[in-house]
Amino acid sequence: MNAAIVTAILRKDLAAFRRDRFYVLITAASVVLYPLVFWLLPATVDETIRLGVAPGEVRDLLGGDAAAQGGLDVVAFDDVATLEGAVDAGDVVAGLAFPADFVEATAAGERTSVTLLLGAATPPELSGTMRAFVGEIAYAVAGQAPPVDPRTEIVVLGEDRAGDQVTLREQLRPLLAFLVLLTETLALAALVAAEVQQRTVTAVLVTPATTTDFLAAKGILGTAMAFVEAVLITALIGGLATGAPILLLALLLGAMLVTGFGMIAGAYGRDFMTVLFLSVMFMVPLMIPGFAALFPGSASGWVQALPSFPLVDTIVRVTTQGAGWSDVAGSLLLLAGWCVASFAVGALVLGRKLARL
DSSP: OOHHHHHHHHHHHHHHHHHOHHHHHHHHHHHHHHHHHHHHSOOOOOOOEEEEEESGGGGGGGTTHHHHTTTEEEEEOSSHHHHHHHHHHTSSSEEEEOOTTHHHHHHTTOOOOOEEEEOTTSOTHHHHHHHHHHHHHHHHHHTOOOSOOOOOOOOOOSOOOTTOOOOHHHHHHHHHHHHHHHHHHHHHHHHHHHHHHTTHHHHHHTTTOOHHHHHHHHHHHHHHHHHHHHHHHHHHTTTTSSOHHHHHHHHHHHHHHHHHHHHHHHHHOOSHHHHHHHHHHHHHHHHHHHHHTTSOSOOOHHHHTSTTHHHHHHHHHHHHHOOOHHHHHHHHHHHHHHHHHHHHHHHHHHHHHHHTO
């Protein structure tokens, strides 16, 4: 590989990229819109459950203001009709409509009924929880102990984030960083496809430049464009505030990963629509781990098997959990392995395409 020739090819590619107004526009738009969307998202998480009750006098049975300190905000309503409107509007997650003689009837041991009001989008498991809650209230009013009162010890597996939930803004950070990488993958694929279809590569290869020089230039260009923009976006959304060296390495490996896929899409692309289709075919599966980060919990095995999962996992653990080198070493090694495989396959596919020209 000749460094001077590779540099010359890089200059040519950068000039071609600057002339393509579409990719220049989407690159500039990404730099502006992604941080804007990020900072407009909520920065806090409300862990309080709002429960409506009617009539308002029953609120004292549920602990009143003291209940809010435990994460339950009991809102009193004067009548059932008002409570139904609040549940339907989503102002409270559920409503309990007690009969006017609930306290007297329960204390006397008489059977009474309570209406549980749930919205159409309320999770079904909340229904059982509220029923059990009403039963506990009845036992308390009657002055009786529940039929079974086992001693319960709470053990939280994994990190207990009660009171320290990850905000939607933080959950979206790895997805935004990865979207930037994929955007530059599309740009590289379009550039490679255009050179192949217009036979520009043939003109390059009749010079002292070799196929290795050409592939090296494309790999460097794709990695550099994706890495620089990903770092810029990550910095603008506050992702480099903690664990910057780890994130920089992860983004560099991620840029190499998507560059390999970009070379594959460019090798088989014949026009803009073909390149777009092939790029999207790679982008959709690679974006799944980023979307999975929006729903905290253990990712499925098939999600963890995707090449982009180690990158997303590293970003999430570093930015939200303060993980260090030892914590993410496994993910970085796995990501490096995927990078080598992706880059090697991309260079092989594009090299064979050039050999047939």
